[in-house]
Amino acid sequence: MYDAIVVGARCAGSPTAMLLARKGYRVLLVDRATFPSDTMSTHALRAQGTKKLKDWGLLDRVANSGCPPIRQAHFDIGVAQMTVPMPPFEDIDATYCPRRTVLDKILVDAAVEAGAELREAFTFDDLTWKDGRATGIVGHARGGEKVTEEARIVIGADGLHSQVAKAAGAPIVKQADHATCGYYGYFSGVPCEGFEFYFREGCYILVFPTHDGQVCIAMERPQGEFKAFREDVEGNFMRTLELAPGLHARMANAKREEKLIGIGELPNQFRQTFGPGWALIGDASYHRDAILGSGITDAWYEADYLAEAVDAGLSGAQPMEAALARYEQRRDEFVAGTWAATLKLVQFPPPQEAIGIWTGGG
Ligand SMILES: Cc1cc2nc3c(=O)[nH]c(=O)nc-3n(C[C@H](O)[C@H](O)[C@H](O)COP(=O)(O)OP(=O)(O)OC[C@H]3O[C@@H](n4cnc5c(N)ncnc54)[C@H](O)[C@@H]3O)c2cc1C
Structure with missing residues (x-):
């Protein structure tokens, strides 16, 4: 019997497992993936997220991974441009954009170092139940029998697409x-x-410096344009970059390092977050558009809130349901500003309004 089983070992799951294990709980962390591995996501960290890494003792690992520190942001609305230093957040004056291959491995390793038991290449299939309460999981190792x-x-x-949410x-x-x-892609020589x-x-259009001297270039458009964009991904990507002439000019000697990645589904939604014997965290619970680059930071704050709630429930300090309700409330308070800004930005207001919303919610 584990105290907690965490399904999913990336930005939401590994820190949750790490924090619970650090509190002395017996934690099983499973993922159908193995690590290091990539996932569909760009990876700009907000300063608040970088601060969370520092609090957990993990910032040095990211900073020493060959990922350049980012200390300034350039904003461009076509008719006007400005370059500003990144506003410091508490003692954080630089942020990072680490590849998920690197970041997620650091997080998984930290969970294991804290004492969590990791099962990679292990797929969650279903929840087990007793008297209306989730009591565990059924899953299988790659090619293996079902285990409970x-x-x-x-x-x-x-x-x-949380299977735990579906099962619950x-x-x-x-x-x-x-x-x-x-769409996004990785380029050298920019x-x-x-x-x-x-x-x-x-x-x-967003540009993020990352490992190996490469930049990640991402672009967002209304969802209705996805089908037409896919008909000529390379051509449409490069033509879109012409909307940013300064950037386009700097790409004269650029080399695309990986294939362009597209995503036609960036829903803005909240799921029911907890029930008897189960809870959700990260994108499983709250998914928002990527424009503000807040998903990873959100997941890390949620991990702190959830680990505190689960600790309160498991230790008997508070009834579990009340503790999980408090987790949900703290999450909702934390994301309220970025959720509101995201909902405005996904409607593509005029550029001069968009920049105000972006910086206001950022
Ligand atoms: C295009 C794009 C760009 C983005 N850019 C940014 C950005 O710049 N900055 C930012 O902060 N956020 C960004 N985000 C958001 C960010 O990627 C997510 O918020 C974050 O990855 C959520 O982490 P998670 O751990 O909740 O989920 P995920 O990263 O999706 O991890 C879920 C894990 O669960 C595992 N899993 C799923 N089903 C099962 C199963 N049945 N059994 C076992 N394991 C399972 C998967 O293998 C996976 O490892 C972006 C998202 C997208 C789509």
Whole structure:
């Protein structure tokens, strides 16, 4: 019997497992992936997220991974541009954009070092139940038989299409009408000093310096354009970059290092977050558009809130349901500003409005 089983070992799951293990709980952390591995996501960290890494003792690992520190942001609305230092957040004056291959491995390793038991290449199939309460999981190793594991709480950190949410019957309780689609890719040979944000009519272009002297270039457009964009991904990507002439000119000697990645689904939604014997965290619980780059930071704050709640429930300091309700409330308070800003940005307001919303919610 584990105290907690965490399904999903990336930005939401590994820190949750780490924090619970650091509190002395017996934790099983499972993921159908193995690490290091990539996932569909760009990876700009907000300063608040970087601060969380520092609090957990993990910032040095990211800073020493060859990922350049980012100390400035360039904003461009076509008719006007400005470059500003990143506003410091407490004692953090630089942030990072680490590849998920690197970041997620650091997080998984930290969970294991804290004492969590890791099962990679292990797929969650279903929850087990007794008297209406989740009591554990059924899953299988790659090519293996189904096994059952019991726990006092099962935490679904298994992303947007959460199987734990499905097994728990957790409905979507709030969602927005508008949505975007996006493409991103990695390029070398693009001189770049920091984050760059280009706000255009019906289009955002974002540039993030990352490992190996490469930049990640991402773009978002209204979701309805996804099908047409896919018909000529390379051509449409490069033509979109012409909307940012300064950036486009700096790409004269650029080399695309990996294939362009597209995503036609960036929903804005909240699911029911907890129930008897189970809880959700990260994208499994709350998914928002990527435009503000807040998902990773959100997941890390949620991990702190959830680990405190589960500790309160498991230790008997508070009834579990009340503790999990408090977790949800703290999460909702933390994301309120970025959720509101995201809902405005996904409607592609005029560039001069978009930049105000972005910086106000950022
Ligand atoms: C295009 C794009 C760009 C983004 N850019 C940024 C950004 O710049 N900055 C930022 O902060 N956020 C960004 N985000 C958001 C960020 O990627 C997510 O918020 C974050 O990855 C959520 O982490 P998670 O751990 O909840 O889920 P995930 O990262 O999706 O991890 C879920 C894990 O669960 C595992 N899993 C799923 N099902 C099962 C199962 N049945 N059994 C076992 N394991 C399972 C998966 O293998 C996976 O490892 C972006 C997202 C997208 C799509």
